[in-house]
Amino acid sequence: xxxxxxxxxxxxxxxxxxxxxxxxxxxxxxxxxxxxxxxxxxxxxxxxxxxxxxxxxxxxxxxxxxxxxxxxxxxxxxxxxxxxxxxxxxxxxxxxxxxxxxxxxxxxxxxxxxxxxxxxxxxxxxxxxxxxxxxxxxxxxxxxxxxxxxxxxxxxxxxxxxxxxxxxxxxxxxxxxxxxxxxxxxxxxxxxxxxxxxxxxxxxxxxxxxxxxxxxxxxxxxxxxxxxxxxxxxxxxxxxxxxxxxxxxxxxxxxxxxxxxxxxxxxxxxxxxxxxxxxxxxxxxxxxxxxxxxxxxxxxxxxxxxxxxxxxxxxxxxxxxxxxxxxxxxxxxxxxxxxxxxxxxxxxxxxxxxxxxxxxxxxxxxxxxxxxxxxxxxxxxxxxxxxxxxxxxxxxxxxxxxxxxxxxxxxxxxxxxxxxxxxxxxxxxxxxxxxxxxxxxxxxxxxxxxxxxxxxxxxxxxxxxxxxxxxxxxxxxxxxxxxxxxxxxxxxxxxxxxxxxxxxxxxxxxxxxxxxxxxxxxxxxxxxxxxxxxxxxxxxxxxxxxxxxxxxxxxxxxxxxxxxxxxxxxxxxxxxxxxxxxxxxxxxxxxxxxxxxxxxxxxxxxxxxxxxxxxxxxxxxxxxxxxxxxxxxxxxxxxxxxxxxxxxxxxxxxxxxxxxxxxxxxxxxxxxxxxxxxxxxxxxxxxxxxxxxxxxxxxxxxx
Numbered sequence: 152x153x154x155x156x157x158x159x160x161x162x163x164x165x166x167x168x169x170x171x172x173x174x175x176x177x178x179x180x181x182x183x184x185x186x187x188x189x190x191x192x193x194x195x196x197x198x199x200x201x202x203x204x205x206x207x208x209x210x211x212x213x214x215x216x217x218x219x220x221x222x223x224x225x226x227x228x229x230x231x232x233x234x235x236x237x238x239x240x241x242x243x244x245x246x247x248x249x250x251x252x253x254x255x256x257x258x259x260x261x262x263x264x265x266x267x268x269x270x271x272x273x274x275x276x277x278x279x280x281x282x283x284x285x286x287x288x289x290x291x292x293x294x295x296x297x298x299x300x301x302x303x304x305x306x307x308x309x310x311x312x313x314x315x316x317x318x319x320x321x322x323x324x325x326x327x328x329x330x331x332x333x334x335x336x337x338x339x340x341x342x343x344x345x346x347x348x349x350x351x352x353x354x355x356x357x358x359x360x361x362x363x364x365x366x367x368x369x370x371x372x373x374x375x376x377x378x379x380x381x382x383x384x385x386x387x388x389x390x391x392x393x394x395x396x397x398x399x400x401x402x403x404x405x406x407x408x409x410x411x412x413x414x415x416x417x418x419x420x421x422x423x424x425x426x427x428x429x430x431x432x433x434x435x436x437x438x439x440x441x442x443x444x445x446x447x448x449x450x451x452x453x454x455x456x457x458x459x460x461x462x463x464x465x466x467x468x469x470x471x472x473x474x475x476x477x478x479x480x481x482x483x484x485x486x487x488x489x490x491x492x493x494x495x496x497x498x499x500x501x502x503x504x505x506x507x508x509x510x511x512x513x514x515x516x517x518x519x520x521x522x523x524x525x526x527x528x529x530x531x532x533x534x535x536x537x538x539x540x541x542x543x544x545x546x547x548x549x550x551x552x553x554x555x556x557x558x559x560x561x562x563x564x565x566x567x568x569x570x571x572x573x574x575x576x577x578x579x580x581x582x583x584x585x586x587x588x589x590x591x592x593x594x595x596x597x598x599x600x601x602x603x604x605x606x607x608x609x610x611x612x613x614x615x616x617x618x619x620x621x622x623x624x625x626x627x628x629x630x631x632x633x634x635x636x637x638x639x640x641x642x643x644x645x646x647x648x649x650x651x652x653x654x655x656x657x658x659x660x661x662x663x664x665x666x667x668x669x670x671x672x673x674x675x676x677x678x679x680x681x682x683x684x685x686x687x688x689x690x691x692x693x694x695x696x697x698x699x700x701x702x703x704x705x706x707x708x709x710x711x712x713x714x715x716x717x718x719x720x721x722x723x724x725x726x727x728x729x730x731x732x733x734x735x736x737x738x739x740x741x742x743x744x745x746x747x748x749x750x751x752x753x754x755x756x757x758x759x760x761x762x763x764x765x766x767x768x769x770x771x772x773x774x775x776x777x778x779x780x781x782x783x784x785x786x787x788x789x790x791x792x793x794x795x796x797x798x799x800x801x802x803x804x805x806x807x808x809x810x811x812x813x814x815x816x817x818x819x820x821x822x823x824x825x826x827x828x829x830x831x832x833x834x835x836x837x838x839x840x841x842x843x844x845x846x847x848x849x850x851x852x853x854x
Contacts, residue, residue, distance in 0.1 A: 153411060153478065159184075159191035161488075162481035164411030167418075171497065174422060179503045181547070189546040190496055194480075194488060197539055201473055201489045204532055208834060211564075212597070214239050219600035226712075227601065229703045242567055242702075243530060246574040250631035253555065253580055255517040259465040260581050260637050263366050264665035264687040265396040266675040267639060268464065271405040271746045272417045275431040276442060278424055280672055283445040284395035285464045286370070287676030289324065290379065291389075293317045296649040298677050309378045318383065321390045325371070328364040328683040339385050342371060354452040359387075361450050364683045368393040368460065370448075395675040397637070397666065398464040399557075400424065402494055403471045403525050404589075404761040405746030407739050409842045410849070411479035414493075421468060422501045427511025444512060465521070466514050467557060467582070468502070470494035472526030473535070475838050491524075492539060498522065499543050499554055506553060520549075521581060523557035526589070528834070529564040533575035540579065557582030557637070560623050561589035561762075562834070563597045567705060569626045583632065584639030584666075585623045587611065592765035595773050596835030598708040603777040605711045606724050607770050618704035624663045628695040633688065640667040644757045646748060649677055660685040663694040670758040721780050725788035727752050728767040733789065733796045733809065733822050735759045740818040740844050741807050750799045752792075764825070764837045772829025785826060793819055817848045 154165040172183045218235055236242040259265075270281035293299040294317045301316035325336040332345040342360045346352055353361040359372040372389040374380040380388030402408065402417050423429025424444070432441045445462040452458060471494055476487035502520040504510055515521065524536050540554040556576050558565070560583050565572050573580055594615065595604055605613060620640075627638045640659040643652045652669075656678055659667035665687045669675045716724075730752040738744040748756040757763075774780050793809040800806040809819040821844035825837055832839065 155481070158187035160483045161187065161191050161194070162485075163187075164415075164479045166415050167411050167479050170415050170418065171500070174419075175497070175500050178509050179500065179507055179547070181500070186500075186546070193496070193542045193546060194482065194492055197492055197535075197542065198482060198489055200535060200538075201492065204473060204528075204535060205833070207531070208528055211239060211241050212834070215241070215597060216600045219598065219602075223602075227708060227710075229706065232706065233702060236567075236706075241529075241564060243571050246571050249574055249577060251573065251580055251635055252578040253635045254552070254578075255519050256555070256581055256635055257465055257515050257517050257519065259396040260521070261635050262688075263396055264660060264682045265367055266394055266669045266678040266682075267637075267666040268395045268398040268672070268675055269401055269405060269469075269642070269668055270398055272400050272402050272420050272468075273406045273408065273413070273743075273745070275420055275423070275429060276433055278400060278420055279429060279431055279442045279444060281395065281398045281400075282424055282463045282466065283442075284398070284672035284675050285393065285445070285462060286391050286448065287394040287672055287679070289321055289390040289392050289676055289680070290317050292649075292673045292676040293320050296673060296677070297647075298649040298653050300650065311378075311382065314379055314382070318379070318387075321387075324390065324680060324683075325369075328369060328680075329362050341385055342373060342387075352453060354450045354458070356448060356450055358391075365686050366688075367679060367682055369683075392676050392679045394679040395464045395669075395672065397467060399467045399469050399523055401469045401746075402498070403469045407743040407745040407841070407845055408477075409845045410477070413743070414477060414479045418497055418501065421498055422504075424466065425501055425505050425510055425514060447512070461512075463512060467521040467523050468498045469523040469525060469557075470498060472524070473532060474526065474833060474836060475842065495522070495539050495543050495554075496546065499549075500547055503547050503549065506549065518553065519555050519581075520553055521555050521557065523559060523582060525559045526562060526834075526836075527558065527565060527572070528562045529568050530571035530575045533558060533565075533572045537576045537579065552579045555579050555581040557584070559584055559586065559589075560619075561586050562593045563590070566590065566619055566622070567702060569622065570630060573626070573630050573632075577630075580632070580636055582637040582639060583623060583627050584637075584641065584664075584668075585620050586641040586668075586762065587616070588641075588762035588766050590619065591616075592762065592769050592835050594709065595766070595769040596832075598710075599769075599773055599776065599830060599835075601708050602710045602712070603714075603779045604770060604773050605709045605714075606716075606720075607728065607766065609711075610709045613709040614704050614707040615709060618700040618707075620662065621700050622705060624694060625697065625699040628663065628691055629699065633691050633695075637666045638664045640664045642668040642758065643670060643674060643678075644759075644763075645755060646670040646674060646758060647756050649674060653677060653680075657681040657684065660687045661690070663687060663691050716779065721774075721784065722788065724774075725771065725780060725785060726792055728771050729785075729788040729792040729822075729826075730795055731757075731759065732764060732767045732771075732825065733792050733819070734799065735764050736822045736825070736841070737796060737800070737806075737809060737818040739841055740821050740848050742805055743845065743849075752795070754799065761837050761841070764841075765835055768825040768829050768832075768837060769835040771826045772835075775826070776830055782827070786823075789819070789822060789826070817844050817851070820844065 155162045268281045304310040304313040322336045330347040362369045370391040373386045374388035375386035377388040430443045447459040447462045475490045477490040480488040734749040746760045749759040797808045809816045
């Protein structure tokens with residue numbers, strides 16, 4: 152039983168109340184009684200409105216389902232379809248010409264282009280690694296990954312042959328990013344070089360020389376005594392790149408937080424990284440190590456001025472969306488608090504310490520708090536977030552629009568009304584992005600009754616995806632995001648395939664997006680090289696001049712019309728979905744791990760979170776609904792893939808096998824529910840079932 156205390160009519164978990172009252176409020180000068188009174192009033196006003204928004208989602212979905220059922224077997228006529236969507240309020244009128252008015256935005260978001268990390272807040276070590284990924288060794292990134300097309304390192308120590316290949320690749324990078332007035336970096340004997348563009352030289356650091364290219368810094372490190380520098384005629388021992396400009400600290404898709412215990416840990420880690428004193432001690436290679444936040448980098452400019460550059464990534468915090476509730480706080484009627492409201496209040500109260508200059512390093516130099524808000528459906532829900540943030544600012548006595556918002560364009564109703572969504576938060580928006588997985592999960596669920604969907608791999612090449620990706624950037628530029636906000640692209644999911652990433656992910660900056668997600672600090676360093684090759688801001692005028700793809704393309708449902716798959720093809724698709732689903736769910740339910748590198752059906756490690764789970768479960772539910780497969784075929788795939796996932800996790804001492812434990816494995820039963828109850832899940836989300844099964848697992852473990 153949860154130990155609760157009463158606060159202004161709210162029943163608050165005692166541990167959460169203690170954390171807020173002892174660690175969050177005193178530094179910012181907030182009286183606890185006044186805080187809880189204001190919080191209770193805020194929740195009393197907004198919780199019913201939150202519920203009404205969710206009811207509208209369900210109502211719209213029911214009407215769309217009925218429309219497709221009534222027209223079963225007929226092709227979708229876009230004119231008729233869009234008229235229907237407008238009639239029911241799914242599509243809203245365009246807001247007309249406007250430009251966002253966001254102010255006080257840090258340059259990492261507004262005027263710079265570079266990689267972005269997303270990190271689970273519950274893992275302090277990963278959180279610190281991500282925050283420290285502002286600067287990364289290009290030599291290390293090449294040496295340790297397949298981004299370098301050369302023979303693998305031999306032996307346990309430093310391999311000079313591999314090292315020579317790394318150095319050669321580094322010189323090629325310098326020649327491209329920092330061309331010399333004459334000659335090549337290959338031939339330099341010291342760092343007293345003359346650049347073709349002298350303005351690229353910034354100054355000296357404690358370790359070498361600092362330069363800039365396309366707005367990003369490059370530090371050429373000199374250490375003739377090091378194993379690498381001793382073999383280099385200029386003594387260059389490393390090339391350090393400014394890499395992860397921004398990081399999203401995630402309380403949503405990449406964590407498993409189902410109760411007050413989980414939420415307090417999440418909030419405590421956010422407090423630690425904002426305050427600047429978060430540390431994590433761990434064992435590595437038989438040694439005990441402690442990780443902490445990196446300090447700033449000091450530069451002495453050519454004019455003799457001493458300047459500090461941030462040693463850390465600028466942090467966003469991703470709150471949960473509008474759907475879920477959490478038992479950490481019970482409302483006067485005994486119901487759970489909307490989790491998104493709780494997140495907004497508590498993460499913002501924590502971040503207020505940064506606004507007031509009370510932290511060790513500081514996050515935003517502009518006095519802003521950056522919150523990514525996921526899974527919003529259309530402009531009404533964006534407007535609700537704006538109202539919520541107004542109320543939080545009033546509660547915490549912050550100036551209006553201190554709280555900035557990132558709108559994730561990952562729901563169909565948002566994509567179709569993106570301009571209106573931006574308009575609803577036009578004075579606080581700092582981020583829009585695209586993402587294949589959640590967006591595809593919602594695409595499938597919204598049109599669940601229209602017919603069977605294409606195979607999942609084929610959806611990536613379908614009509615609506617290209618329109619979605621192009622419209623996002625074009626609409627963002629149309630309404631003034633350039634120079635004021637980030638336009639982002641989605642994740643590279645395979646952290647061990649950096650060679651492929653280096654070939655493919657340069658496509659993201661070429662779209663005009665000034666950030667894109669990467670799965671690790673190493674990937675951030677490598678992806679940073681793309682922003683030296685592509686002048687994102689220089690491309691934007693031409694991109695903005697191109698026509699914006701219309702709704703006809705965006706709203707083309709990816710139906711598998713006229714396709715008659717073989718039994719082998721159906722089994723292959725089911726196996727692929729089932730293996731990915733089980734591989735993720737078993738860690739979520741049994742171990743509380745919300746994001747990790749999960750082997751796929753071909754044993755390739757992929758970074759998985761709830762978005763991947765959403766698309767897999769919804770795809771299987773869609774094929775089941777339309778008779779492409781039977782329940783027996785689905786269960787056969789689930790059971791065979793459970794055995795495969797068990798084998799893939801055989802080396803994990805904490806792992807609990809699913810195969811043969813069909814009636815006792817909470818993870819396997821959760822996976823079955825996600826498929827067989829998939830059609831009825833709100834917007835196809837996985838959270839309600841995951842949370843329910845995780846709570847059962849935690850309760851059983853406690854007993």
